[in-house]
Amino acid sequence: MLATTSNPHTLQDSAAAPPLFTPLRVRSIEVPNRIVISPMQQYRADRDGKPNHWHQSHLTKLAVGGAGLVFTEALAVEAQGRATHSDLGIWNDEQMEALKVVAEEIARQGAVAGAQLIHAGRKASVQKPWDGYQSLGPADAARGEEPWTVVGPSAVPANPGWATPEPLTRDAIRRIVDAFAQGARRLARAGFQALNIHGAHGYLIHSFLSPLSNLREDEYGGDLAGRMRFALDIAEAVRSEWPAHLPIFYRLSCIDDLPGGWTLEDTVVLSRELGARGIDVIDCSSRGLGPRGTLATATQGEGFQVPFAERVRAETGIKTMAVGLIRSAGFANSIVREGRTDFVAIAREALFNPHWPLHAALELGHDPKFTAWPDSYGWWLARRARTAPPVQ
Ligand SMILES: Cc1cc2nc3c(=O)[nH]c(=O)nc-3n(C[C@H](O)[C@H](O)[C@H](O)COP(=O)(O)O)c2cc1C
Incomplete structure (x- = not known):
């Protein structure tokens, strides 16, 4: 067992807690x-795809911040599946060893x-967002960032001017499904207690789901059942490697928001199938498939994706996670209280x-004495709150 600091995340009386601060058990894990x-x-x-000091301090800091669960960034299941040269991966044991330290420190902080x-x-082989977020090309190769072959369900580029993917053969599909399972196995050995499978934002799984990017005529394309097959194969393979007592979240783009694209009705069907394969929480995001309308440019209102989580939860009975421009404590608390989402x-x-x-x-009046903060911070902040006038 890890030695943790006093758990800063669980306050004394959870019966009286605002809904946002009530614990929730998923399988054998209490968040x-x-x-x-x-x-x-x-x-x-x-x-090398390994976390370094930046990742360590970034994730530890977020765990200290009091969240019940802290996810790492996306970890590529094979080198070809990274988006940029600077992404993390989980395709070898050295990466697993380095991630152990990350998992330990998050848990030590009580998350x-x-x-x-x-x-x-x-969407692999691209520049970092602040370098332009285009497919890597000769100028990038000259500064040491060689492009690599990208793959997909069909030869349809993600964005105009981006690399055309090589359609995956059935053997390559099986190899990638297995890479997801091996990634899950390594993450369990690294000590993680929750998993999230990225099936959203136009990446490989999502590109199999959407009829706009999947033009295949074999059993991995065509009708909804065919387009869902890859996502479901991964769910089954990962569930069989990931310990039965630990939860799996599955992130979906609930809508493509493009004519002829993936719909919320499709998401409800897929969520039921994922639930039947042992997926515990549907993580309800959206979009990211087609010509760029990204986070960086789209204007949206608070909690704009909450209706997706609400509908999936109501129609399937599976737990959901809402995400997207959730910024105020009152709003976050209200969507849990109203049963629109679980996380x-x-x-x-x-x-x-x-x-x-x-x-x-x-803000929700749940911790007026700063007892949820690490002692090294909370002791001082509680005294300051008693003695200093509020900042106007
Ligand atoms: C810096 C940054 C990196 C992101 N990387 C990932 C990622 O690795 N995996 C993922 O599923 N979503 C990723 N996202 C999307 C976020 O997880 C989240 O869904 C999105 O930012 C909307 O939530 P927000 O409005 O609270 O930022 C990223 C977002 C940001 C801002």
């Missing part, structure tokens, strides 16, 4: 509150340690304020 740090790629690995698995598919994931708000969950507890 101490409903706030989850959503996976966030850092594009800061040193070519459940989670990890996400990805294959970037046709609330935050990403950019946690970059803005890594202590967001602790601030939310304060």
Whole structure:
């Protein structure tokens, strides 16, 4: 067992707690509150796909912030499945060993340690966002970032001007399904207690689901059942390697929001099938498939994806996680209270304020004495609150 600090995430009386701060058990794991740090790629690995000091301090900091569950960024299941040269991976044992330290430190701070698995598919071999986010080309190769072959269900590029993917053969599909399973096996050995399979945002799994990117005529394409086959094969393979007492989240783009694309009705059908294969939580995101309308450019309102989580939860009975522009404690608490979602994931708000969950507890009147904070911080903050006038 790990020696943890006093668990800063569980406050004394959970019966009287605001819904956002009630624990929730999934399989044998009790998540101490409903706030989850959503996976966030850092594009800061040193070519070897291994976490370094940046990842360690970034994730430890977020665990100190009081979330019940902290997911790592997406970990590529094979080198070809990275998006950039600087992504993390889980395709070898050295990566597993390095990730053990990350999992241990998240748990030591009182959060459940989670990890996400990805294959970037046709969105692989790209520049970092701040380098332009285009397919890697000769100029990138000249500065040491060689492009590599990208793969997908069909020869349809992700964006105009991006690399055309090589359609995967059945053998290659089986190899990638197995890579997901091996990634899960390594993450369990690394000590993670929750898994998230990235089936959203236009990456490989999503590109098999959508009729806009999957033009195959074999059993992995065609009708809805064919297009879902790859996602479901991965769910089965991962579930068989991942310990039965630990939960699996599956991230979906609930809608493509493009004419002729994947719909919320399709998501409900897929969620039921995933539930039947032992997936515990549907993580409800959206979009990311087609011509770019990304986070960086789209204007949306608070909790714009919550209706997807609400519908999936109501129609399938499977637990959900809502994500996307959830910024205020009151809103986050209300969507749990109203039964619209089980978990609330935050990403950019946690970059803005890594202590967001602790601030939310304060704001909801759940932790007026700063007892959920690590002693080294809370002792001082409680005294300051008593003696200093509020900042106007
Ligand atoms: C820096 C950054 C990196 C991200 N990387 C991932 C990732 O690795 N996997 C993933 O599923 N989503 C990723 N996302 C999407 C977030 O997990 C989240 O779904 C999205 O940012 C919307 O939530 P927000 O409004 O709270 O930021 C990333 C987002 C950001 C801002």
